[in-house]
Amino acid sequence: MNRPSTSIHGQWSSRWAFILAATGSAVGLGNIWKFPYITGENGGGAFVLVYLLCIACIGLPLMMAEVMIGRRGRQNPVNTIKSISKEEKKSPHWKFIAWIGLLAGFIILSYYSVIAGQAIAYVFRSFAGVFEGVTPDGAHNIYATLTSDPERLLAWHTVFIVCTMTVVARGVTGGLEKLVTFIMPALVAILLILVGFAANTGDYFTQGVEFLFSPDFSKITPEGVLTAMGHAFFTLSLGMGAIMVYGSYLPKNTSILKVSITIAIADTVIALLAGMAIFPLVFANGLSIGAGPGLIFETLPIAFGHMAGGALFGGMFFLLLVFAAWSSAISLIEPAIAWLVENKQVSRRRASVTAGFAVWLLGLLTVFSYNIGQHWILFGKTMFELLDYLTANIMLPLGGLFIAIFAGWTMSKKSTQEELAITSPIVYHGWLILIRYIAPAAVIIIFLNAIGLLG
Ligand code: PFF
Numbered sequence: 516m517n518r519p520s521t522s523i524h525g526q527w528s529s530r531w532a533f534i535l536a537a538t539g540s541a542v543g544l545g546n547i548w549k550f551p552y553i554t555g556e557n558g559g560g561a562f563v564l565v566y567l568l569c570i571a572c573i574g575l576p577l578m579m580a581e582v583m584i585g586r587r588g589r590q591n592p593v594n595t596i597k598s599i600s601k602e603e604k605k606s607p608h609w610k611f612i613a614w615i616g617l618l619a620g621f622i623i624l625s626y627y628s629v630i631a632g633q634a635i636a637y638v639f640r641s642f643a644g645v646f647e648g649v650t651p652d653g654a655h656n657i658y659a660t661l662t663s664d665p666e667r668l669l670a671w672h673t674v675f676i677v678c679t680m681t682v683v684a685r686g687v688t689g690g691l692e693k694l695v696t697f698i699m700p701a702l703v704a705i706l707l708i709l710v711g712f713a714a715n716t717g718d719y720f721t722q723g724v725e726f727l728f729s730p731d732f733s734k735i736t737p738e739g740v741l742t743a744m745g746h747a748f749f750t751l752s753l754g755m756g757a758i759m760v761y762g763s764y765l766p767k768n769t770s771i772l773k774v775s776i777t778i779a780i781a782d783t784v785i786a787l788l789a790g791m792a793i794f795p796l797v798f799a800n801g802l803s804i805g806a807g808p809g810l811i812f813e814t815l816p817i818a819f820g821h822m823a824g825g826a827l828f829g830g831m832f833f834l835l836l837v838f839a840a841w842s843s844a845i846s847l848i849e850p851a852i853a854w855l856v857e858n859k860q861v862s863r864r865r866a867s868v869t870a871g872f873a874v875w876l877l878g879l880l881t882v883f884s885y886n887i888g889q890h891w892i893l894f895g896k897t898m899f900e901l902l903d904y905l906t907a908n909i910m911l912p913l914g915g916l917f918i919a920i921f922a923g924w925t926m927s928k929k930s931t932q933e934e935l936a937i938t939s940p941i942v943y944h945g946w947l948i949l950i951r952y953i954a955p956a957a958v959i960i961i962f963l964n965a966i967g968l969l970g
Pocket of ligand 1: 540541542543544545546620623748749750751752753755756757758843844846847
């Protein structure tokens with residue numbers, strides 16, 4: 516199998532279109548829903564520091580590697596890895612990396628969609644003024660009422676999957692850029708308004724910001740470090756081929772270094788803004804910092820319920836969150852769709868319907884984890900927690916580890932140099948050291964540490 520020079524699925528219209536689409540993939544529930552609650556559960560500052568280090572030392576070089584591999588192979592991740600291996604005269608079995616990724620994307624989308632569905636439910640509640648003057652207890656009850664009803668969760672989950680698969684069926688290189696051009700600035704604007712609101716809580720604002728940024732290393736556990744690393748992969752959409760498949764639609768002559776830095780910075784800034792908006796509210800209202808996955812649904816309504824024009828802002832905020840989740844969801848399933856279209860010769864439409872149905876079905880496990888299946892516990896976790904742990908903390912870092920080894924060791928320096936086209940030798944070698952040694956070592960050490968093998 517030889518490498519095609521362009522992808523059969525089309526190409527981004529410009530470098531900017533790629534940046535938007537990849538940022539659309541990176542920025543999503545991970546930044547606004549997940550980052551705050553896992554930071555809360557893992558003690559704050561020290562966790563955030565580890566997360567930032569992982570973004571810089573593992574995430575950034577790996578993002579460059581994924582874009583590079585994708586652009587070089589120009590096919591779905593499985594075929595891309597296979598044809599690059601062949602060209603480098605290495606084993607075709609490397610393609611198993613891509614398989615882990617396809618599977619991870621599939622599983623992540625199944626629960627991602629249920630959470631996005633909760634956000635859709637909140638769009639309507641907010642616009643309808645349900646949060647007006649709400650107390651912390653009231654906000655808690657509104658969330659509990661939603662999640663305890665399997666029918667409602669199921670309905671919104673279905674709506675979200677249908678929306679996602681509709682875009683995927685039409686092909687992602689057209690349209691997505693326009694959606695993202697509108698969402699990102701609007702999302703940042705509303706987050707800034709929320710941070711402004713939080714800043715009015717006086718001392719609580721300081722307390723929230725300190726929680727986020729002043730590290731207390733006594734609060735971090737090996738398991739917390741693993742969660743921070745896993746989240747670095749999750750939030751940048753790395754380790755599963757999403758960025759790789761987007762890279763396969765990237766025009767030649769685009770600086771991979773520059774686009775990767777832009778995406779990583781945008782993603783990180785949005786997560787930190789979300790944290791700065793949420794933690795002061797948690798402290799000001801005496802809420803539990805370890806509230807878990809319900810955190811944003813139980814804190815933000817309090818802010819919206821007490822600000823002028825809150826119903827409108829709140830509705831817009833949740834709407835934007837849904838859009839951000841939508842552009843991420845599309846990239847979660849794109850590697851599998853590209854594979855189905857290329858290797859099983861089905862139409863995009865057929866591929867989308869089939870994959871969409873399978874994901875929807877798996878999503879039932881998460882829907883029920885909140886209510887009738889609350890007590891289905893495996894390894895001390897509900898089905899939702901288990902799927903989240905398995906993908907974010909194990910599959911993505913493992914996929915990332917292998918991608919780093921593939922880019923750093925299996926591909927020749929000549930190929931990586933040619934594809935990355937970095938003019939400065941120092942920068943290129945910096946990347947090579949990170950991808951060959953630092954990133955793989957960090958992932959392995961963090962894994963071993965988490966299972967208790969390092970003492
Ligand atoms: N990066 C997305 C988020 O932070 O919400 C989630 C995600 C998308 C993870 C695509 C992985 C992926 F391939």
